[in-house]
Amino acid sequence: MASTTALCFDMYGTLCDTSSVTRRLGEVLDLSGVLTDAIDGTWRRKQLQYSYQAAQMNAYEPFWEITAKALDYALAEYGLDPDDDARERIRAAYDHLSPYPDAARTLERLGDAGYTVTVLSNGNPEMLARLADNAGLTPHLDDVISADEVTTFKPDPAVYENAARRIGADIGACRLVSANAWDVAGAGNAGMDVAWVNRRRDPPETIGPAPETEVGALAELPGVLAAD
Numbered sequence: 694m695a696s697t698t699a700l701c702f703d704m705y706g707t708l709c710d711t712s713s714v715t716r717r718l719g720e721v722l723d724l725s726g727v728l729t730d731a732i733d734g735t736w737r738r739k740q741l742q743y744s745y746q747a748a749q750m751n752a753y754e755p756f757w758e759i760t761a762k763a764l765d766y767a768l769a770e771y772g773l774d775p776d777d778d779a780r781e782r783i784r785a786a787y788d789h790l791s792p793y794p795d796a797a798r799t800l801e802r803l804g805d806a807g808y809t810v811t812v813l814s815n816g817n818p819e820m821l822a823r824l825a826d827n828a829g830l831t832p833h834l835d836d837v838i839s840a841d842e843v844t845t846f847k848p849d850p851a852v853y854e855n856a857a858r859r860i861g862a863d864i865g866a867c868r869l870v871s872a873n874a875w876d877v878a879g880a881g882n883a884g885m886d887v888a889w890v891n892r893r894r895d896p897p898e899t900i901g902p903a904p905e906t907e908v909g910a911l912a913e914l915p916g917v918l919a920a921d
Contacts, residue, residue, distance in 0.1 A: 696866065697808070697866060697867070697868040697886055697918070697921075698808065698809060698862055698866045698867075699808065699809040699810075699811065699857075699860045699862050699866060699867045699868070700803055700808050700809070700810050700811070700867075700868050700870055700888075701811050701812070701813035701838070701853075701856050701860075701867055701868065701869045701870065701880075701885070702800070702810070702811065702812050702813065702869075702870045702871075703812075703813065703814060703869065703870065703871035703872065703873060703876055704812050704814040704816055704821060704824065704825075705790070705814065705815070705816065706871075706872045706873055707793075707870065707871050707872040707873070707890055707911075708792060708793065708796045708800075708812070708828070708830060708911075709790035709791065709792050709793070709796070709824060709828055710790060710791045710792075710793060711733075711737050711790060712730075712733055712737075713786070713789075713790050713791035714733055714736070714783070714786040714787065714790070715729040715730055715732075715733045716729075716786075717782070717783055717785075717786035717789075718732055718733060718783060718786075721775065721779050721782050721783050722773060722775060722779070722783075728771065731771065732767050732768070732770075732771055732773075733767075735766070735767040735770055735771075736763050736764050736766075736767040737763075739762075739763035739766045739767060740759060740760055740763035741875075742763075743759045743762055743763050744756065744759055744815055744846040744847075745846070747759060747845075747846065748845045748846045748849050753844040753845060753846075755817035755841055756814075756815050756816045756817045756820060756840070756841070756846075757784075757787075757816075757817055757819070757820050760784060760787055760820075761780070761784050764780060764783060764784055765780070768780070787820060787824065788820065788823040788824055788827055789824075789827050790824060790828065791828075792828040792829065792830060793910075793911060795910055795911045795912035796828070796830060796911055797828075797829055797830055797833055798912070799911040799912055799914055799915060800830060800833035800834065801833045802915045803914070803915055803918070804833055804835070806915060806918075806919070808918075809835050809836075809860055809862075810833065810834055810835050811834060811835055811836040811837065811838055811856070811859075811860065812825065812830075812834060812836075812837045812838060813838045813847075813852070813853070813856045813869065814837075814838075814839060814840065815839075815840045815846045815847055815852075816839060816840075816841075817839055817841040818837065818839045818841060821837050821839055822837060825837060836859065836860070838855070838856045838859050838860075840852045842855055842859075843855045847876055847879050847880075848875055848876060848878065848879020848880070848882070848883075848901075849879070850879070850882065850883040850884075852879075852883075853867075853869065853879065853880050853883035853884070853885050854883060854884075857885075864883065864884040864885055865884055865885070865886065867885050867886070868885060868886040868887060868888055868906075869885050869886075869887045869888070870887075870888045870890060870911075870914065871887070871888075871889065871890065872889070872890040872891070872892060874889065874891075874895060874897060874898045875898060875901075877889045877897075877898070877901075877904050878897075878898040878900060878901025878902065879901065881901055881902035881903075881904065881905075882901045882902060886905055886906075887902075887904045887905060887906065888904065888905075888906040888907070888908065888914060888917070888918075889904035889906065889907045889908070890908055890909075890910065890911055890914075891907050891908070891909060892909060892910065894909070906918075906921075
């Protein structure tokens with residue numbers, strides 16, 4: 694592969710912690726931590742599942758709408774039926790996810806090292822822009838690239854191929870950085886180099902290429918790339 698010149702960071706679960714929605718769930722629904730954790734787990738699982746389904750069924754909807762439908766499922770699974778205002782307040786938590794403590798500094802270091810630093814995410818452009826601003830990441834990004842541009846979702850190869858076109862580089866010179874193993878497998882399959890942020894020390898996926906680079910935290914990435 695060509696030498697990496699561009700780094701494409703996944704947003705949800707990589708730069709920002711999706712589990713930080715539990716605080717909003719607890720506040721709006723007046724629930725305990727155990728139950729909010731369970732609802733959050735279902736919400737995130739269905740969010741990903743619905744994105745896969747939408748892509749495979751050629752039934753694309755922006756990720757903001759996918760997120761709302763996944764929330765509706767999660768609430769129904771636990772017998773909860775808040776009004777529309779409450780549902781919107783909960784969904785809005787995705788505009789205020791907590792960045793991982795090492796996210797901004799890692800992006801800054803890699804930008805200073807000469808890499809093109811972007812986000813590559815399933816999120817539609819508006820929700821990504823809001824989150825990047827609220828999380829303090831925008832000053833450290835050269836671009837924010839959304840799967841919405843090709844009306845499908847990762848791990849469809851079209852998403853990764855479009856990112857390379859947007860950056861203006863060969864796909865082999867772009868490296869995806871993601872904490873999601875399925876995303877890493879998808880990018881590798883499309884021809885990108887990958888770096889897996891494996892915070893939980895999970896095994897790699899058994900479908901798709903294994904990651905060339907694996908770190909336990911974002912903060913490790915600049916040193917690992919400098920050593921390559």
